[in-house]
Amino acid sequence: MFSYTFHWRAAFQALPQMLAGAVVTLEIAVLSMIIGIVCGIFLALASGSHSKILRGAAAVWIETARNTPALLQIYMAYFGLGSLGIHINSFAALLAGIAFNNAGYLAETFRGGLRGVPETQARAARSLGMTAPQAFRIIVLPQMMRIVFYPLTNQMVWAVLMTSLGVIVGLDNDLTGVTQNLNVLTFRTFEFFTIAAGFYYVIAKIITLSARALGWRLFRY
């Protein structure tokens, strides 16, 4: 009943290719986080602003990002924009989709984080003659980052795992893309995907552990 014979050798020979794929995966995840953090901060500020238009726009983004599948968001970036005449390659589409998703989730995280920094901090900064943007950047933001640091780490891991969706828009050089190609060529499905899973696990673990180390260094107060 269980007649599958494992062939690990072929799989192990493909390790360098998969490693190269893992690097692409990490690249997309890191870029999507950088974009996501920047957009997320602006979304958090927009959703707390006095302008109805800004609040509305932020709400649409956040609601869509959080309440629809990431798969559809990536699909929309590739095929949706494509049908509007905006053609981007699969790498960019995946990156845009994940960044959009990250920004939505992070905006909520940041909004909570901002609430965790007492208003009196900004007030004290303003009383020293700082402008509102200075007070935010130098006083509020660093304190907020401490509060949201671990949720941020979670989102980073989540971003890495989401990159595996790139295969639906034809991405073939990230970890899942490479693995899928090898699978099609050799039909060693179980071996290749096990190794791929191992790679994802290790990447996620490295992120969590290095974040912990970084947090230790950054937030000594």
Add this chain to the structure above:
Amino acid sequence: MIEIQDIHKSFGSLEVLKGVSLNVEKGEVVSVIGGSGSGKSTMLMCINGLEKIQRGRILVDGTDVHARNTDLNKLRRKIGIVFQQWNAFPHLTVLENVMLAPRKVLGRSRQDAEAVAVQRLTDVGLAEKLKVYPSKLSGGQQQRMAIARALAMEPDYMLFDEVTSALDPQLVGEVLDTLRMLSSKGMTMIVVTHEIAFAREVSDRVAFFHQGRIHEIGSPEHVIGNPQQPETIAFLKSVL
């Protein structure tokens, strides 16, 4: 000179200041006493534009604080304020807390800002704590750091908002000593305080706030030593 002319301030339907007028000359120390919610702290926040007013005006060296074209950030450089909750910046060391505004607001070099900061921190007795984070300091030390932080901007005026109210009783003295030092150096100060004895000792004038107005004002001997208004007498009786 600070000129407060008939200012009115409401939070929603609650009128906190109901026409307050007060002039503070250069070098003068004015203490403001009165019950909680009488509008003392709110007045301070209005002086440096942290709170808006609905009526009246406030002139600082002739500049209308609440005029539309007034550069508040620039104005605030010459008005130092210290809060009841000292508001230390927890992610910065004591030295960084004090250096920050001179560098970012006045554009001083790192060396200059550090030299001034060390000097001010020495003045308030914190020379040993430069590299420490505020969370490692006592309340009194944090409050003295906040005073040094305001002084590092070399302000012409200092506003103190119940700076000892959140402190343990045994820490009040060290902060009051710092204020004494400042007044002896001729700093112009408005001191909102519950420390009546202190107000009597350092002030040129004392203002008694009651229900959003200055109810009685004059020399400490007059307002604290020999008050005329029944509300002032009742207040002093309740706190002394």
